[in-house]
Amino acid sequence: MYKASVIISVYKNTSFLKAVLDSLKLQTERNFEIIISEDGCHETMKNFVAAYAFEHDYQHTTQEDLGWRKNKALNNAVRHARSEWLIFVDGDCVLHPRFVEMHLRYAEENTILSGRRVKLDESTSAYLMNNTPQSVLKMPAVLWKKLLFGKGAIINIEESFYFNPRSILGFIRALRTTKYLRGCNMSFSKKAIYAINGFDESFVLPAEGEDTDLLWRFLAAGFRLKSVRSVAIQYHLFHVPTWNDNDENKKKVQAKMERNEYFCKQGLIVNE
Numbered sequence: 551m552y553k554a555s556v557i558i559s560v561y562k563n564t565s566f567l568k569a570v571l572d573s574l575k576l577q578t579e580r581n582f583e584i585i586i587s588e589d590g591c592h593e594t595m596k597n598f599v600a601a602y603a604f605e606h607d608y609q610h611t612t613q614e615d616l617g618w619r620k621n622k623a624l625n626n627a628v629r630h631a632r633s634e635w636l637i638f639v640d641g642d643c644v645l646h647p648r649f650v651e652m653h654l655r656y657a658e659e660n661t662i663l664s665g666r667r668v669k670l671d672e673s674t675s676a677y678l679m680n681n682t683p684q685s686v687l688k689m690p691a692v693l694w695k696k697l698l699f700g701k702g703a704i705i706n707i708e709e710s711f712y713f714n715p716r717s718i719l720g721f722i723r724a725l726r727t728t729k730y731l732r733g734c735n736m737s738f739s740k741k742a743i744y745a746i747n748g749f750d751e752s753f754v755l756p757a758e759g760e761d762t763d764l765l766w767r768f769l770a771a772g773f774r775l776k777s778v779r780s781v782a783i784q785y786h787l788f789h790v791p792t793w794n795d796n797d798e799n800k801k802k803v804q805a806k807m808e809r810n811e812y813f814c815k816q817g818l819i820v821n822e
Contacts, residue, residue, distance in 0.1 A: 552607075553654055554582040554737070555631035559620055560641035561589050564598040565679065566787050572682035573644045575605050579651040582637075584608040587627035590615035618756045621749035625818050628743055636743065639784065640734040643667055644678055644686060646712060646783035653737040653782050655715075662742065662768050662775050664728050665735035665782040668693070668710040671703035675788035689785060713780045726779040731765035735784055738773070745771050748818030750806075755799055756792055763803045770812035 556574065560567050567586070574584060584606050588595055591612040599610045611626045613619065628636065637653050639645065656663055670678065674692065678685045693710040696702060713722045743749075746767040753763065765775065806814075 552581055552583045552633040553579065554635045554637050554650060555585055555627075555633040556582050556637045556639065556650060557585045557587050557624065557627045557631070558639055558641050559587050559589070559624065559733075560595065562592055562595065563641060564595060566642045566789075567595075567598070568602070569644050569679045569682045569787065570639065570641055571602060571604070573647075573686045574650075576647040576683050576686055577645070577650045578648050579654055580606075582606060582650055583632055585627045585630060586610045587623045588612045589618065589620050589623040618754055619751070620756070621753050622751045625748045625751065628740065628748060628818060631740060634740050635737060636740060637737040638733060638735075640786075642787045642789060643734050643784040644682070644787065646689075646785075647686065648712065649782050649784060652778055656776060656778055656781075657737065657739075658776075659739050659741065660773055661738070662731065662765075662773050663737045663778045663782070664731045664775060665778040665784070666706055666709040666728070666732060667734055667784050667786040668707060669705035669786045670788050672788045673702075674704060675785075678785060679787055686785075709779060710783060710785070711780065712783055715781060723777075723780045726777055728775065728777040728779060731761050731768075731775065733761045733764070734786070735778075735782060737778075738768070742768065742771075742773055744818060745773075745813075746817075747813045747815075750814040751816040752814070753799060753802070762800075763806065766803070766807055767812035767814070770810060 558570060586599060609630055611630055613623055635657050653663055693707055696704060697707055713719045715723050750763055
């Protein structure tokens with residue numbers, strides 16, 4: 551039995567995925583499987599996955615490309631997961647070597663874990679992506695230098711610094727709470743996601759709503775949110791945002807909250 555299933559959401563970008571997979575080779579925790587959750591079924595991605603030199607067991611789940619259906623793809627990945635603890639990352643987020651270890655350290659059956667991401671600027675992103683896996687190990691020094699001498703366009707640079715929870719500075723992690731669930735850096739038990747019937751597949755626009763929707767549903771079902779900021783660190787590779795207007799998703803979330811519909815209708819188990 552694996553300690554965790556690391557589920558990576560991808561579409562077509564194999565260059566970004568390579569950097570993410572390279573960072574998984576550096577993880578201090580080794581007992582996990584990788585699930586590449588593709589929102590589509592493209593030959594380029596299939597060929598890349600087949601050729602990549604994995605060091606962990608992996609699965610590649612696919613579906614017909616009918617537009618943005620990330621939530622459906624994630625539900626498919628959950629069904630295939632061979633671990634009881636699920637860690638979710640996006641295919642543009644490179645992971646700190648202790649990322650998996652820290653998600654597992656704070657894992658509790660009734661707890662939802664949420665971290666943040668450091669949004670790199672274009673030049674730092676290019677350095678990281680083009681020099682993996684060695685560049686992953688150098689990122690703390692690179693970002694400390696950026697902080698001291700001008701961070702440029704990097705967003706959330708303070709999220710990039712690891713504070714060992716057992717060190718004299720470990721109290722900093724405890725102070726860094728969160729009110730939000732980030733789909734690119736979250737983990738929870740398989741029991742938890744089945745308790746709310748998975749990701750709501752009625753969300754078909756690439757905007758924030760599906761993250762917000764997941765959090766309120768977990769809380770309504772009796773789960774609690776816990777932060778893994780400053781310990782489960784990830785570096786978001788630069789690209790032009792592709793999100794749509796968020797209003798439609800916000801309205802959908804609000805309507806579901808008013809009905810207290812935390813067990814979604816279009817999810818892991820389809821209601822007849």
